[in-house]
Structure formats: C-alpha cells, structure tokens
Amino acid sequence: MWSYPEIAGQLIPKSVRILGIFVIICAIAWWISAFFLVSFILVLWGSLRKLKGLVKTEENLDIYQENTESRTSEIITNIKTVKAFANEAKEYQRQRDRLEREAKVSLWGIHIGYVKLGMARDTVLEACQFVVFGAALFATFGGKMSIGHFITISTLASMAYSEIKPICLLAEVFARRYSSMLRFHEFMKQSDGQDAAIALHTDTKYPQYRFDGKIEFRHLTFGYDRDRPVLENIQFTIEPYETVALVGRSGSGKSTLVKLLFRYFKPSGGVILIDGTNITELDITGYRKRLAIVHQEVDIFNGTLLDNLMYGNPTATFEEVQEACAIASVDEFLSLLPRGYHTIVGERGVLLSGGQRQRLGIARALLVNPDILVFDEATSSLDYESERSIQLAMRRIQGTRTTIIIAHRLSTVREADKIVVLDKGEVVEIGSHQQLLSQGGIYHRLHSLQESGELL
Numbered sequence: 085m086w087s088y089p090e091i092a093g094q095l096i097p098k099s100v101r102i103l104g105i106f107v108i109i110c111a112i113a114w115w116i117s118a119f120f121l122v123s124f125i126l127v128l129w130g131s132l133r134k135l136k137g138l139v140k141t142e143e144n145l146d147i148y149q150e151n152t153e154s155r156t157s158e159i160i161t162n163i164k165t166v167k168a169f170a171n172e173a174k175e176y177q178r179q180r181d182r183l184e185r186e187a188k189v190s191l192w193g194i195h196i197g198y199v200k201l202g203m204a205r206d207t208v209l210e211a212c213q214f215v216v217f218g219a220a221l222f223a224t225f226g227g228k229m230s231i232g233h234f235i236t237i238s239t240l241a242s243m244a245y246s247e248i249k250p251i252c253l254l255a256e257v258f259a260r261r262y263s264s265m266l267r268f269h270e271f272m273k274q275s276d277g278q279d280a281a282i283a284l285h286t287d288t289k290y291p292q293y294r295f296d297g298k299i300e301f302r303h304l305t306f307g308y309d310r311d312r313p314v315l316e317n318i319q320f321t322i323e324p325y326e327t328v329a330l331v332g333r334s335g336s337g338k339s340t341l342v343k344l345l346f347r348y349f350k351p352s353g354g355v356i357l358i359d360g361t362n363i364t365e366l367d368i369t370g371y372r373k374r375l376a377i378v379h380q381e382v383d384i385f386n387g388t389l390l391d392n393l394m395y396g397n398p399t400a401t402f403e404e405v406q407e408a409c410a411i412a413s414v415d416e417f418l419s420l421l422p423r424g425y426h427t428i429v430g431e432r433g434v435l436l437s438g439g440q441r442q443r444l445g446i447a448r449a450l451l452v453n454p455d456i457l458v459f460d461e462a463t464s465s466l467d468y469e470s471e472r473s474i475q476l477a478m479r480r481i482q483g484t485r486t487t488i489i490i491a492h493r494l495s496t497v498r499e500a501d502k503i504v505v506l507d508k509g510e511v512v513e514i515g516s517h518q519q520l521l522s523q524g525g526i527y528h529r530l531h532s533l534q535e536s537g538e539l540l
Contacts, residue, residue: 098247105244112233113223116216120241123212124248127205131252134201135259141193142260145186146267152182198256205252209245216241290370295359295455296324297486299345305353306344314340315509318354322502327487329497331527332506338490341506342458345488346375358456376454380461382445384433390425392433392444396452404451412447412477414440446477457481458488494531503527 102124110117159166159175166175220237223229229237299322307313315337322328330338344351347368356363363371376396384392393409394400405425409415417440421427433441449457459478475496481487482499491497498517505513505520505527513525520527 098251102244102247102251105240109237109240109244112237113220113229116219116237116241119212119219120216120244123208123215124244127208127212127248128252128255130208131201131205131255134197135255138194138197138201139259141189141197145189145194148182148186148189152179152186155179155182201256206249209248213241213245290367290373293366293370293374295374297326297455298322298324298357298359299456299486300357300360301341301354302357303354304341304344304351304356306340306349306351308349310352313352313509315344315351318509318511320504320511320514322486322488324486325483326501327482327489327499329489329491329500329503330506331491331494331497331503331530334492336506337509338506339460342377342460342488342490345456345458346372346377373452374455375458376449376452376456377458377460378442378445378449382433382441384429384436384441384444386431387428388423388426389421389429389444392429393425393448393451396448400451405447408447408450411450411480412443414443414447417443443477446481450481454485456486456488458490460490461492494527494534 106117106120109120156179159179166172217238220229220234220241224231224234301318301320304315304318305313306315318337318341330341332338340349343349345356345363347363350364358366358371385395390405393405393414397404406415409418418424427435429435433444436444478487478489478496479499489497489500497503501516503513503515503517503520504511505525507526513520513523513527515523521531
C-alpha cells in the first residue's frame, strides 16, 4: 500500500502529462480536445461521486467492527457471568450476526462496489478513446486532417486515457484510507491531558516533594456534568498523620473526592491545598509519587508476586518488601504459595483470593512510602475474616502517615481520628465515632442499621 507522499508523487507527474497532451491536441484540433476535456471531467466526477458513497460505507464498517470488538472484549471480561446464566449460545449467535453483517458490508457494499466502479470507468474510457479515434479518422477521410495529425492525436489520446485510469486508482487508494485517516485526525485534535508529559517524556525529571500531609478542601465543587454537581461546597481539613474516614450513601461523592485529590479531574470551583499549596501548582508526576491508593478491586499484573509488589517502587530492597508484607499481613499466606515471592499470580491475580489481593495492594502502596495513603472501599467485597486481616493492617499504618479511608462498612472506620459524612455531595457531619453517634444524625442511622443486621 502506498503512503500519501507516494500518492502525491504519482499524481502530480500524471496530471502534468495529461495537461501537456491536452494542449497539443488543442493546437491540432480544438473540437477533439474539448471532447477529451469533457470526458475527462465526467469520468473523474463520476468516480469521485461513487467513491464518496463507498467512503460512507467504510465508515459504517468501522463502526460495526468497533461494536464487535467492544462486545468481544466485554464477553471475555465477563465470561463468568455469561457462563453463570448459560448464555454462551446467545452470545455466540449475537457475535456471529455481527460478523456476518461486517462480511456483507465488506463484500457486497465495498468490494463489489469497487469492482463495479472499475468496470464502469474502464468501459467509459475505452468508449471515449474509440470516439476520439473515430472522429479523427472521419476528419482525415474528409481531408480536414492530415495522416500525421491523425497518428499524433490517436497516439496522444491513447496515452492520455491510459493516464486517467491510474489517477482514478490513486483516488481509490486515498478513499480506502480516508475513513481511518479522518478518525485519526479527530483523535489528534483532542487536547493533551495533564498526564501527557508523563507518557511522552518518561525521562523527564520531576521535583522530589515531601509532604507533612495536611490536606485542606476549600469550597470544593465538581460535577461530571456542569448542570449536575456531584460535590458542592466541600470544606474540611485533614491534619498531618491523621486518619480520616469518608462515609455516606452510594453516590454521595466519596470516591469522586479522592479522584480530585489525585488530580484525575479539575474541580469546577474551590481548591485543594496540601501543606498550604494548591495542588494544581505542583508538578503532577512529583505530586502523585507522594500519594498511594488501594482500590476496592486491586489491579494485579500477570507476573510474580514480587513483580507486583515492586511495581510502584522498582528500586525497593528485599528487606523493604518483607517489612511492607509484614505490615500488610502478606507474609501470612506466603507459605501457601508454591514459590513464595516468585510465584506467578496469573492474569488479574486469578490465583489469589480477594483478601490476598487486597493485602498485596496495601503492601505495594506501602513500598512507595507515600505521605498520603487512601483506602477506597478496600474491604467492601471481602468476607469478615479477610476484612479483619485488612483492618489489622490498616491499624498498623495509622499514625505513620495521613490516611484516608472510604468505607461502607462502619466497622472499618471506628478507630479513625475523624469521620466525614457526605450526603448528596455535601458535608453534613464531622466528628469521631462516638461524637457522631451522640448526634443522632445520618451516621447514627447507618450505624444502627448495620448493628441491627438490617444493612449488611
């Protein structure tokens, strides 16, 4: 396949040759040159018009292919759910229908379309060439044109029409790539994100920050949709080395608040200060290096346990790894693994239990030695025994750094220095466990529901 510079390199010489032939024929017989010009324009116009329709069909094919690939990825990711509901046959038929739709569009809509276009174009070009030849022959027999001019016109017309076909083929090459090229340019028009420097310049040096861990949320407002704020006028302070819990109903904005802290999004109003400095004024790479988070679903790579532990800090010593594993209780299940630290844990950590993956995530976060550590629903999907192990690990961490805990299970946050209760994107209560219970507000109601067993 040709590149676009090669297409231009082919198109320009051929266009110049056709123009030169047209001028010579015009000097010999203007009426033949007029027919040649009209036929050239009509053939080119007809080809481009048909190509426009084919380009639209290719755009539709791209959409169909994206739909199929996206669904395939979803099926593979959620294969347990597919099997659990015995929907293998249904999903297979859906994918088969999608692939058949692609095949029909590709074969009958695109391939046959190009075949028909080429056949029609070649037929018209041959007919035009015979018309020019017949007109010149008729003029020669009538004494209006010499034999020399007849030979010249016939030869030049044959050369000219033979050049029109490659030009049309070049247009086809361009058209076949136009759909992909258009989507690529749409992608390139997207503005660079704030993380672009990290991805494009891996060797860029960033400031080595060290924070005490004081975090201030001042009149913070944010919404994924500007007309529907998720957080509104959030204002509270986390002192250095303090453990603060964020609790509230689902959708109250707890995880969104952490995303703003990690600068995944920019607030629409207000600021977040760390040690008195607006976080937007800090280098994003250096800033994030001082933070760590343990998600509800810990992301595990298909490698050894040690590789996953050292992912955030590849230069960590083995003694530091062992120390972090002791704090996070990873050493409790090391003896169960066939090769200890060098055991392959499988894709997405399939060989580890949920509790083991969580403890691995905590140890990995500790190895970074962050100034601020966030637990985002780290125990919500675990059984009570695993939850207890995670709680013990979290207790060992308390007081060593600023810690933020997001949790639905209030048993996880009892010992927090401060509990911030969010409701409908606003801070409604702040205090310790006992203080909030004595207030009889939302926290007291959630606690009562969980203690009574009505809300597990």
